[in-house]
Amino acid sequence: MSAVDAHTHLEACGAKDSADVRSMMDRAESAGIGHAITVADDMAAARWAVEASTWDDRVFAAVALHPTRTKDFGDAEREELAELAAHPRVVAVGETGLDYYWDYAPHDAQQDAFRWHIGLSKRLGKPLMIHDRDAHEDVLRILDEEGAPDTVVFHSFSGDVDMARRCVDAGYVLSFSGTVTFRNAGALREAAMVVPLQQLLVETDAPFLTPHPFRGRPNEPYCAAYTLRELADLRGVHVGELATIVTATVNRVFGLGV
Structure with missing residues (x-):
C-alpha cells in the first residue's frame, strides 16, 4: 500500500534541485510513501515549493507565511503569496496559525496574518493548514470569529484529548507527525485514539x-x-487498512487524486 506525507519541507531537508527532490521521493516511495506535500514557511520557501512541485509528479505544495515570520507582513508579501497560492500545484494555504512558544513575532501581528490567510483560503477554495503551538484557544477562537474554511487541517497536532475532540466536533482534520511515536508523549497518543480514522492524516514535518x-x-x-x-x-x-484510509482522506482534503 502507498500513503502520503501530508506535510514536509523538502528544501529544509536539503533538496536544492529537481535531482534532489527525485532522490528523496524515490526513497519515500520505496518505503511506501508515494507522494508528499512540501510546505513553505517564508517567502523564499514559498517560491521554491511551487517550483519544486513542478519537478516531480509525486510532489505538491502548500504556501503561507509561518506565524513566527509575520512581524513584517506587508501588502507586497500578501500580493505575492496570493498569486503563489493560486498555482494549480498548490493544494493548501499553509502553514499559518499561531506560535506562542517563540517570541519572533508579536501575537497581534500573528493573529492579523492568520486572519488574512483564513480569508485567502476561503477565496481560493483551498484547505487551510494550521500551525498551532501553545496557542490552542486563540487558534480556535479566531477560526470561529472569521468563519473557518470548508477544510481545516491541524498539522503536527499537539493538543490533548479535549482539544482533539473539539477539533473533531468542528469537522477539522488532525495530522500526526513523528511525535506520536514517542513513548513520553502520552497525552498526544491518547488524543490520537479519539480521532475518527477518516479525520486523521500522517506527516513528517x-x-x-x-x-x-x-x-x-x-x-x-x-x-x-x-x-x-x-x-x-x-x-x-492493519497498517495497509490505515494507509488506504489516510490516502482517501488526503484525496478528499487536498484533491490530489493519487
Missing part, C-alpha cells in the same frame, strides 16, 4: 520530529511510514 526508532536523526518523507505503522498499532488496525 521533516526535517524535524523524526519518528522512533530514528529520533534525533534527520527526517525525510520516507519516515512517515514509521509514524503510519505506529498509529496503526495504536489504533489496532
Whole structure:
C-alpha cells in the first residue's frame, strides 16, 4: 500500500534541485510513501515549493507565511503569496496559525496574518493548514470569529484529548507527525485514539520530529511510514487498512487524486 506525507519541507531537508527532490521521493516511495506535500514557511520557501512541485509528479505544495515570520507582513508579501497560492500545484494555504512558544513575532501581528490567510483560503477554495503551538484557544477562537474554511487541517497536532475532540466536533482534520511515536508523549497518543480514522492524516514535518526508532536523526518523507505503522498499532488496525484510509482522506482534503 502507498500513503502520503501530508506535510514536509523538502528544501529544509536539503533538496536544492529537481535531482534532489527525485532522490528523496524515490526513497519515500520505496518505503511506501508515494507522494508528499512540501510546505513553505517564508517567502523564499514559498517560491521554491511551487517550483519544486513542478519537478516531480509525486510532489505538491502548500504556501503561507509561518506565524513566527509575520512581524513584517506587508501588502507586497500578501500580493505575492496570493498569486503563489493560486498555482494549480498548490493544494493548501499553509502553514499559518499561531506560535506562542517563540517570541519572533508579536501575537497581534500573528493573529492579523492568520486572519488574512483564513480569508485567502476561503477565496481560493483551498484547505487551510494550521500551525498551532501553545496557542490552542486563540487558534480556535479566531477560526470561529472569521468563519473557518470548508477544510481545516491541524498539522503536527499537539493538543490533548479535549482539544482533539473539539477539533473533531468542528469537522477539522488532525495530522500526526513523528511525535506520536514517542513513548513520553502520552497525552498526544491518547488524543490520537479519539480521532475518527477518516479525520486523521500522517506527516513528517521533516526535517524535524523524526519518528522512533530514528529520533534525533534527520527526517525525510520516507519516515512517515514509521509514524503510519505506529498509529496503526495504536489504533489496532492493519497498517495497509490505515494507509488506504489516510490516502482517501488526503484525496478528499487536498484533491490530489493519487
